[in-house]
Amino acid sequence: MVSLDRSEAVVELGKRLVTQLKVDSHDILSSWMAHHIAKLIDNVEKSSGESEAIEECSQAILSLWEHRAALPEHSRPLGQLEPIMRTLSALGVNQEEYHFYRPALREAAIADVDDATKEWLDLAIGLDYSARLLIRYALRSAAEKTASESESWVKLAREAGANEGADCRVVRFILDSDEEENEEKDIQAALEEKLTKLEGFVALANELVGNLKAELEAIKA
Structure with missing residues:
Protein backbone atom coordinates (compact mmCIF):
# COMPACT_ATOMS: atom_id res chain seq x y z
CA MET A 1 0.00 0.00 0.00
CA ARG A 76 6.77 8.79 -23.75
CA PRO A 77 8.34 10.42 -20.66
CA LEU A 78 12.14 10.57 -21.05
CA GLY A 79 11.76 9.22 -24.59
CA GLN A 80 14.27 11.75 -25.91
CA LEU A 81 16.97 9.90 -23.96
CA GLU A 82 16.59 6.66 -25.90
CA PRO A 83 19.37 7.34 -28.48
CA ILE A 84 21.73 8.14 -25.59
CA MET A 85 20.67 4.97 -23.75
CA ARG A 86 21.34 2.81 -26.81
CA THR A 87 24.77 4.37 -27.31
CA LEU A 88 25.65 4.09 -23.62
CA SER A 89 24.61 0.43 -23.57
CA ALA A 90 26.55 -0.37 -26.74
CA LEU A 91 29.73 1.31 -25.50
CA GLY A 92 29.49 -0.05 -21.95
CA VAL A 93 31.46 2.85 -20.45
CA ASN A 94 30.27 2.10 -16.92
CA GLN A 95 31.76 -1.37 -16.78
CA GLU A 96 34.81 -1.93 -14.60
CA GLU A 97 36.49 -4.30 -17.06
CA TYR A 98 38.63 -3.10 -19.93
CA HIS A 99 36.56 -1.78 -22.81
CA PHE A 100 38.82 -2.49 -25.78
CA TYR A 101 40.62 -5.79 -26.44
CA ARG A 102 39.59 -7.15 -23.05
CA PRO A 103 41.52 -10.47 -23.04
CA ALA A 104 44.72 -8.84 -24.33
CA LEU A 105 44.64 -5.99 -21.83
CA ARG A 106 43.82 -8.36 -18.98
CA GLU A 107 46.92 -10.40 -19.83
CA ALA A 108 49.00 -7.27 -20.33
CA ALA A 109 48.19 -6.07 -16.82
CA ILE A 110 49.86 -9.13 -15.28
CA ALA A 111 52.54 -9.82 -17.90
CA ASP A 112 56.10 -10.56 -16.78
CA VAL A 113 58.13 -8.65 -19.39
CA ASP A 114 61.10 -6.31 -19.62
CA ASP A 115 60.72 -2.68 -18.52
CA ALA A 116 60.46 -1.18 -22.00
CA THR A 117 57.72 -3.61 -23.04
CA LYS A 118 55.94 -3.18 -19.72
CA GLU A 119 55.92 0.59 -20.26
CA TRP A 120 54.15 0.17 -23.61
CA LEU A 121 51.68 -2.31 -22.12
CA ASP A 122 50.89 0.06 -19.27
CA LEU A 123 50.36 2.80 -21.84
CA ALA A 124 47.89 0.58 -23.70
CA ILE A 125 45.94 0.02 -20.49
CA GLY A 126 46.02 3.76 -19.80
CA LEU A 127 44.67 4.45 -23.29
CA ASP A 128 41.70 2.20 -22.59
CA TYR A 129 40.96 4.27 -19.48
CA SER A 130 41.43 7.53 -21.39
CA ALA A 131 39.16 6.40 -24.21
CA ARG A 132 36.44 5.66 -21.68
CA LEU A 133 36.85 9.14 -20.17
CA LEU A 134 36.49 10.71 -23.61
CA ILE A 135 33.44 8.60 -24.44
CA ARG A 136 31.76 9.58 -21.17
CA TYR A 137 32.56 13.24 -21.85
CA ALA A 138 31.11 13.03 -25.36
CA LEU A 139 27.94 11.31 -24.14
CA ARG A 140 27.44 13.79 -21.33
CA SER A 141 27.96 16.71 -23.68
CA ALA A 142 25.54 15.23 -26.21
CA ALA A 143 22.82 14.61 -23.62
CA GLU A 144 23.35 17.36 -21.07
CA LYS A 145 20.49 19.56 -22.27
CA THR A 146 18.09 16.63 -22.59
CA ALA A 147 19.09 15.25 -19.19
CA SER A 148 18.60 18.63 -17.52
CA GLU A 149 15.10 18.83 -18.97
CA SER A 150 14.40 15.27 -17.76
CA GLU A 151 15.77 15.80 -14.26
CA SER A 152 12.39 16.89 -12.90
CA TRP A 153 10.86 13.59 -14.06
CA VAL A 154 13.56 11.65 -12.23
CA LYS A 155 13.16 13.68 -9.05
CA LEU A 156 9.38 13.30 -9.08
CA ALA A 157 9.60 9.54 -9.74
CA ARG A 158 12.02 9.14 -6.84
CA GLU A 159 9.77 11.11 -4.48
CA ALA A 160 6.84 8.94 -5.55
CA GLY A 161 8.82 5.76 -4.91
CA ALA A 162 8.35 4.73 -8.53
CA ASN A 163 10.51 2.25 -10.38
CA GLU A 164 13.16 4.53 -11.92
CA GLY A 165 14.41 2.31 -14.74
CA ALA A 166 17.40 2.62 -17.05
CA ASP A 167 16.42 6.03 -18.41
CA CYS A 168 16.51 7.59 -14.94
CA ARG A 169 19.92 6.05 -14.30
CA VAL A 170 21.14 7.60 -17.56
CA VAL A 171 20.00 11.03 -16.35
CA ARG A 172 21.94 10.57 -13.12
CA PHE A 173 24.99 9.32 -15.03
CA ILE A 174 24.97 12.45 -17.17
CA LEU A 175 24.27 14.96 -14.43
CA ASP A 176 26.17 13.46 -11.48
CA SER A 177 29.49 15.13 -10.73
CA ASP A 178 32.89 13.46 -10.66
CA GLU A 179 32.88 13.97 -6.91
CA GLU A 180 30.10 11.39 -6.62
CA GLU A 181 31.97 8.93 -8.83
CA ASN A 182 35.06 9.26 -6.64
CA GLU A 183 33.38 9.60 -3.25
CA GLU A 184 35.91 7.24 -1.65
CA LYS A 185 38.92 8.89 -3.29
CA ASP A 186 40.67 12.18 -2.86
CA ILE A 187 39.06 14.37 -5.54
CA GLN A 188 42.26 16.20 -6.39
CA ALA A 189 44.19 12.95 -6.80
CA ALA A 190 41.44 11.54 -9.02
CA LEU A 191 41.50 14.62 -11.26
CA GLU A 192 45.29 14.54 -11.47
CA GLU A 193 45.17 10.86 -12.48
CA LYS A 194 42.66 11.63 -15.24
CA LEU A 195 44.76 14.54 -16.47
CA THR A 196 47.94 12.43 -16.58
CA LYS A 197 46.22 9.64 -18.50
CA LEU A 198 44.67 12.06 -21.00
CA GLU A 199 47.98 13.86 -21.54
CA GLY A 200 49.56 10.49 -22.31
CA PHE A 201 46.72 9.77 -24.72
CA VAL A 202 47.26 13.08 -26.52
CA ALA A 203 51.04 12.58 -26.72
CA LEU A 204 50.71 9.12 -28.22
CA ALA A 205 48.00 10.28 -30.61
CA ASN A 206 50.27 13.09 -31.82
CA GLU A 207 53.14 10.63 -32.28
CA LEU A 208 50.92 8.34 -34.35
CA VAL A 209 49.71 11.29 -36.42
CA GLY A 210 53.34 12.18 -37.16
CA ASN A 211 54.15 8.61 -38.20
CA LEU A 212 51.10 8.39 -40.47
CA LYS A 213 51.94 11.71 -42.11
CA ALA A 214 55.50 10.52 -42.73
CA GLU A 215 54.23 7.28 -44.30
CA LEU A 216 51.82 9.24 -46.47
CA GLU A 217 54.56 11.60 -47.64
CA ALA A 218 56.78 8.62 -48.45
CA ILE A 219 54.03 7.07 -50.56
CA LYS A 220 53.43 10.35 -52.39
CA ALA A 221 57.15 10.71 -53.05
Missing part, protein backbone atom coordinates in the same frame (compact mmCIF):
# COMPACT_ATOMS: atom_id res chain seq x y z
CA VAL A 2 1.26 3.47 -0.88
CA SER A 3 1.85 5.57 2.23
CA LEU A 4 0.09 8.88 2.69
CA ASP A 5 3.47 10.63 2.72
CA ARG A 6 4.16 9.41 -0.83
CA SER A 7 0.65 9.85 -2.18
CA GLU A 8 1.05 13.56 -2.98
CA ALA A 9 4.19 12.88 -5.02
CA VAL A 10 2.45 10.02 -6.81
CA VAL A 11 -0.51 12.26 -7.69
CA GLU A 12 1.89 14.94 -8.99
CA LEU A 13 3.60 12.30 -11.11
CA GLY A 14 0.17 11.28 -12.39
CA LYS A 15 -0.76 14.86 -13.30
CA ARG A 16 2.44 15.22 -15.27
CA LEU A 17 1.82 11.92 -17.03
CA VAL A 18 -1.66 13.13 -17.99
CA THR A 19 -0.15 16.29 -19.49
CA GLN A 20 2.45 14.22 -21.33
CA LEU A 21 -0.14 11.82 -22.71
CA LYS A 22 -2.13 14.70 -24.10
CA VAL A 23 0.82 15.70 -26.30
CA ASP A 24 -0.31 13.17 -28.90
CA SER A 25 -4.01 14.01 -28.95
CA HIS A 26 -4.62 11.86 -32.04
CA ASP A 27 -3.57 8.64 -30.29
CA ILE A 28 -6.69 6.95 -28.91
CA LEU A 29 -4.84 4.87 -26.30
CA SER A 30 -2.95 7.88 -24.94
CA SER A 31 -6.15 9.92 -24.76
CA TRP A 32 -7.94 7.11 -22.93
CA MET A 33 -5.11 6.64 -20.40
CA ALA A 34 -4.92 10.39 -19.81
CA HIS A 35 -8.67 10.50 -19.17
CA HIS A 36 -8.50 7.43 -16.88
CA ILE A 37 -5.64 8.74 -14.75
CA ALA A 38 -7.19 12.22 -14.58
CA LYS A 39 -10.46 10.69 -13.35
CA LEU A 40 -8.66 8.68 -10.64
CA ILE A 41 -6.80 11.81 -9.51
CA ASP A 42 -10.07 13.71 -9.39
CA ASN A 43 -11.56 10.94 -7.23
CA VAL A 44 -8.64 11.24 -4.80
CA GLU A 45 -9.00 15.01 -4.53
CA LYS A 46 -12.74 14.69 -3.93
CA SER A 47 -12.42 11.84 -1.42
CA SER A 48 -10.57 13.88 1.23
CA GLY A 49 -7.79 11.33 1.58
CA GLU A 50 -9.83 8.13 1.44
CA SER A 51 -7.30 5.29 1.43
CA GLU A 52 -9.11 3.16 -1.16
CA ALA A 53 -9.21 5.99 -3.71
CA ILE A 54 -5.54 6.83 -3.04
CA GLU A 55 -4.49 3.20 -3.43
CA GLU A 56 -6.37 2.71 -6.70
CA CYS A 57 -5.03 5.94 -8.14
CA SER A 58 -1.46 5.34 -6.98
CA GLN A 59 -1.29 1.81 -8.36
CA ALA A 60 -2.57 2.98 -11.75
CA ILE A 61 -0.06 5.83 -11.92
CA LEU A 62 2.91 3.72 -10.78
CA SER A 63 1.97 0.94 -13.21
CA LEU A 64 1.74 3.42 -16.08
CA TRP A 65 5.11 4.89 -15.15
CA GLU A 66 6.70 1.44 -14.98
CA HIS A 67 5.44 0.62 -18.49
CA ARG A 68 6.21 4.05 -19.98
CA ALA A 69 8.50 2.51 -22.62
CA ALA A 70 5.41 0.98 -24.24
CA LEU A 71 3.72 4.36 -24.67
CA PRO A 72 3.57 6.03 -28.12
CA GLU A 73 6.82 7.74 -29.03
CA HIS A 74 5.60 11.34 -28.72
CA SER A 75 3.90 10.66 -25.38
Whole structure:
Protein backbone atom coordinates (compact mmCIF):
# COMPACT_ATOMS: atom_id res chain seq x y z
CA MET A 1 0.00 0.00 0.00
CA VAL A 2 1.26 3.47 -0.88
CA SER A 3 1.85 5.57 2.23
CA LEU A 4 0.09 8.88 2.69
CA ASP A 5 3.47 10.63 2.72
CA ARG A 6 4.16 9.41 -0.83
CA SER A 7 0.65 9.85 -2.18
CA GLU A 8 1.05 13.56 -2.98
CA ALA A 9 4.19 12.88 -5.02
CA VAL A 10 2.45 10.02 -6.81
CA VAL A 11 -0.51 12.26 -7.69
CA GLU A 12 1.89 14.94 -8.99
CA LEU A 13 3.60 12.30 -11.11
CA GLY A 14 0.17 11.28 -12.39
CA LYS A 15 -0.76 14.86 -13.30
CA ARG A 16 2.44 15.22 -15.27
CA LEU A 17 1.82 11.92 -17.03
CA VAL A 18 -1.66 13.13 -17.99
CA THR A 19 -0.15 16.29 -19.49
CA GLN A 20 2.45 14.22 -21.33
CA LEU A 21 -0.14 11.82 -22.71
CA LYS A 22 -2.13 14.70 -24.10
CA VAL A 23 0.82 15.70 -26.30
CA ASP A 24 -0.31 13.17 -28.90
CA SER A 25 -4.01 14.01 -28.95
CA HIS A 26 -4.62 11.86 -32.04
CA ASP A 27 -3.57 8.64 -30.29
CA ILE A 28 -6.69 6.95 -28.91
CA LEU A 29 -4.84 4.87 -26.30
CA SER A 30 -2.95 7.88 -24.94
CA SER A 31 -6.15 9.92 -24.76
CA TRP A 32 -7.94 7.11 -22.93
CA MET A 33 -5.11 6.64 -20.40
CA ALA A 34 -4.92 10.39 -19.81
CA HIS A 35 -8.67 10.50 -19.17
CA HIS A 36 -8.50 7.43 -16.88
CA ILE A 37 -5.64 8.74 -14.75
CA ALA A 38 -7.19 12.22 -14.58
CA LYS A 39 -10.46 10.69 -13.35
CA LEU A 40 -8.66 8.68 -10.64
CA ILE A 41 -6.80 11.81 -9.51
CA ASP A 42 -10.07 13.71 -9.39
CA ASN A 43 -11.56 10.94 -7.23
CA VAL A 44 -8.64 11.24 -4.80
CA GLU A 45 -9.00 15.01 -4.53
CA LYS A 46 -12.74 14.69 -3.93
CA SER A 47 -12.42 11.84 -1.42
CA SER A 48 -10.57 13.88 1.23
CA GLY A 49 -7.79 11.33 1.58
CA GLU A 50 -9.83 8.13 1.44
CA SER A 51 -7.30 5.29 1.43
CA GLU A 52 -9.11 3.16 -1.16
CA ALA A 53 -9.21 5.99 -3.71
CA ILE A 54 -5.54 6.83 -3.04
CA GLU A 55 -4.49 3.20 -3.43
CA GLU A 56 -6.37 2.71 -6.70
CA CYS A 57 -5.03 5.94 -8.14
CA SER A 58 -1.46 5.34 -6.98
CA GLN A 59 -1.29 1.81 -8.36
CA ALA A 60 -2.57 2.98 -11.75
CA ILE A 61 -0.06 5.83 -11.92
CA LEU A 62 2.91 3.72 -10.78
CA SER A 63 1.97 0.94 -13.21
CA LEU A 64 1.74 3.42 -16.08
CA TRP A 65 5.11 4.89 -15.15
CA GLU A 66 6.70 1.44 -14.98
CA HIS A 67 5.44 0.62 -18.49
CA ARG A 68 6.21 4.05 -19.98
CA ALA A 69 8.50 2.51 -22.62
CA ALA A 70 5.41 0.98 -24.24
CA LEU A 71 3.72 4.36 -24.67
CA PRO A 72 3.57 6.03 -28.12
CA GLU A 73 6.82 7.74 -29.03
CA HIS A 74 5.60 11.34 -28.72
CA SER A 75 3.90 10.66 -25.38
CA ARG A 76 6.77 8.79 -23.75
CA PRO A 77 8.34 10.42 -20.66
CA LEU A 78 12.14 10.57 -21.05
CA GLY A 79 11.76 9.22 -24.59
CA GLN A 80 14.27 11.75 -25.91
CA LEU A 81 16.97 9.90 -23.96
CA GLU A 82 16.59 6.66 -25.90
CA PRO A 83 19.37 7.34 -28.48
CA ILE A 84 21.73 8.14 -25.59
CA MET A 85 20.67 4.97 -23.75
CA ARG A 86 21.34 2.81 -26.81
CA THR A 87 24.77 4.37 -27.31
CA LEU A 88 25.65 4.09 -23.62
CA SER A 89 24.61 0.43 -23.57
CA ALA A 90 26.55 -0.37 -26.74
CA LEU A 91 29.73 1.31 -25.50
CA GLY A 92 29.49 -0.05 -21.95
CA VAL A 93 31.46 2.85 -20.45
CA ASN A 94 30.27 2.10 -16.92
CA GLN A 95 31.76 -1.37 -16.78
CA GLU A 96 34.81 -1.93 -14.60
CA GLU A 97 36.49 -4.30 -17.06
CA TYR A 98 38.63 -3.10 -19.93
CA HIS A 99 36.56 -1.78 -22.81
CA PHE A 100 38.82 -2.49 -25.78
CA TYR A 101 40.62 -5.79 -26.44
CA ARG A 102 39.59 -7.15 -23.05
CA PRO A 103 41.52 -10.47 -23.04
CA ALA A 104 44.72 -8.84 -24.33
CA LEU A 105 44.64 -5.99 -21.83
CA ARG A 106 43.82 -8.36 -18.98
CA GLU A 107 46.92 -10.40 -19.83
CA ALA A 108 49.00 -7.27 -20.33
CA ALA A 109 48.19 -6.07 -16.82
CA ILE A 110 49.86 -9.13 -15.28
CA ALA A 111 52.54 -9.82 -17.90
CA ASP A 112 56.10 -10.56 -16.78
CA VAL A 113 58.13 -8.65 -19.39
CA ASP A 114 61.10 -6.31 -19.62
CA ASP A 115 60.72 -2.68 -18.52
CA ALA A 116 60.46 -1.18 -22.00
CA THR A 117 57.72 -3.61 -23.04
CA LYS A 118 55.94 -3.18 -19.72
CA GLU A 119 55.92 0.59 -20.26
CA TRP A 120 54.15 0.17 -23.61
CA LEU A 121 51.68 -2.31 -22.12
CA ASP A 122 50.89 0.06 -19.27
CA LEU A 123 50.36 2.80 -21.84
CA ALA A 124 47.89 0.58 -23.70
CA ILE A 125 45.94 0.02 -20.49
CA GLY A 126 46.02 3.76 -19.80
CA LEU A 127 44.67 4.45 -23.29
CA ASP A 128 41.70 2.20 -22.59
CA TYR A 129 40.96 4.27 -19.48
CA SER A 130 41.43 7.53 -21.39
CA ALA A 131 39.16 6.40 -24.21
CA ARG A 132 36.44 5.66 -21.68
CA LEU A 133 36.85 9.14 -20.17
CA LEU A 134 36.49 10.71 -23.61
CA ILE A 135 33.44 8.60 -24.44
CA ARG A 136 31.76 9.58 -21.17
CA TYR A 137 32.56 13.24 -21.85
CA ALA A 138 31.11 13.03 -25.36
CA LEU A 139 27.94 11.31 -24.14
CA ARG A 140 27.44 13.79 -21.33
CA SER A 141 27.96 16.71 -23.68
CA ALA A 142 25.54 15.23 -26.21
CA ALA A 143 22.82 14.61 -23.62
CA GLU A 144 23.35 17.36 -21.07
CA LYS A 145 20.49 19.56 -22.27
CA THR A 146 18.09 16.63 -22.59
CA ALA A 147 19.09 15.25 -19.19
CA SER A 148 18.60 18.63 -17.52
CA GLU A 149 15.10 18.83 -18.97
CA SER A 150 14.40 15.27 -17.76
CA GLU A 151 15.77 15.80 -14.26
CA SER A 152 12.39 16.89 -12.90
CA TRP A 153 10.86 13.59 -14.06
CA VAL A 154 13.56 11.65 -12.23
CA LYS A 155 13.16 13.68 -9.05
CA LEU A 156 9.38 13.30 -9.08
CA ALA A 157 9.60 9.54 -9.74
CA ARG A 158 12.02 9.14 -6.84
CA GLU A 159 9.77 11.11 -4.48
CA ALA A 160 6.84 8.94 -5.55
CA GLY A 161 8.82 5.76 -4.91
CA ALA A 162 8.35 4.73 -8.53
CA ASN A 163 10.51 2.25 -10.38
CA GLU A 164 13.16 4.53 -11.92
CA GLY A 165 14.41 2.31 -14.74
CA ALA A 166 17.40 2.62 -17.05
CA ASP A 167 16.42 6.03 -18.41
CA CYS A 168 16.51 7.59 -14.94
CA ARG A 169 19.92 6.05 -14.30
CA VAL A 170 21.14 7.60 -17.56
CA VAL A 171 20.00 11.03 -16.35
CA ARG A 172 21.94 10.57 -13.12
CA PHE A 173 24.99 9.32 -15.03
CA ILE A 174 24.97 12.45 -17.17
CA LEU A 175 24.27 14.96 -14.43
CA ASP A 176 26.17 13.46 -11.48
CA SER A 177 29.49 15.13 -10.73
CA ASP A 178 32.89 13.46 -10.66
CA GLU A 179 32.88 13.97 -6.91
CA GLU A 180 30.10 11.39 -6.62
CA GLU A 181 31.97 8.93 -8.83
CA ASN A 182 35.06 9.26 -6.64
CA GLU A 183 33.38 9.60 -3.25
CA GLU A 184 35.91 7.24 -1.65
CA LYS A 185 38.92 8.89 -3.29
CA ASP A 186 40.67 12.18 -2.86
CA ILE A 187 39.06 14.37 -5.54
CA GLN A 188 42.26 16.20 -6.39
CA ALA A 189 44.19 12.95 -6.80
CA ALA A 190 41.44 11.54 -9.02
CA LEU A 191 41.50 14.62 -11.26
CA GLU A 192 45.29 14.54 -11.47
CA GLU A 193 45.17 10.86 -12.48
CA LYS A 194 42.66 11.63 -15.24
CA LEU A 195 44.76 14.54 -16.47
CA THR A 196 47.94 12.43 -16.58
CA LYS A 197 46.22 9.64 -18.50
CA LEU A 198 44.67 12.06 -21.00
CA GLU A 199 47.98 13.86 -21.54
CA GLY A 200 49.56 10.49 -22.31
CA PHE A 201 46.72 9.77 -24.72
CA VAL A 202 47.26 13.08 -26.52
CA ALA A 203 51.04 12.58 -26.72
CA LEU A 204 50.71 9.12 -28.22
CA ALA A 205 48.00 10.28 -30.61
CA ASN A 206 50.27 13.09 -31.82
CA GLU A 207 53.14 10.63 -32.28
CA LEU A 208 50.92 8.34 -34.35
CA VAL A 209 49.71 11.29 -36.42
CA GLY A 210 53.34 12.18 -37.16
CA ASN A 211 54.15 8.61 -38.20
CA LEU A 212 51.10 8.39 -40.47
CA LYS A 213 51.94 11.71 -42.11
CA ALA A 214 55.50 10.52 -42.73
CA GLU A 215 54.23 7.28 -44.30
CA LEU A 216 51.82 9.24 -46.47
CA GLU A 217 54.56 11.60 -47.64
CA ALA A 218 56.78 8.62 -48.45
CA ILE A 219 54.03 7.07 -50.56
CA LYS A 220 53.43 10.35 -52.39
CA ALA A 221 57.15 10.71 -53.05
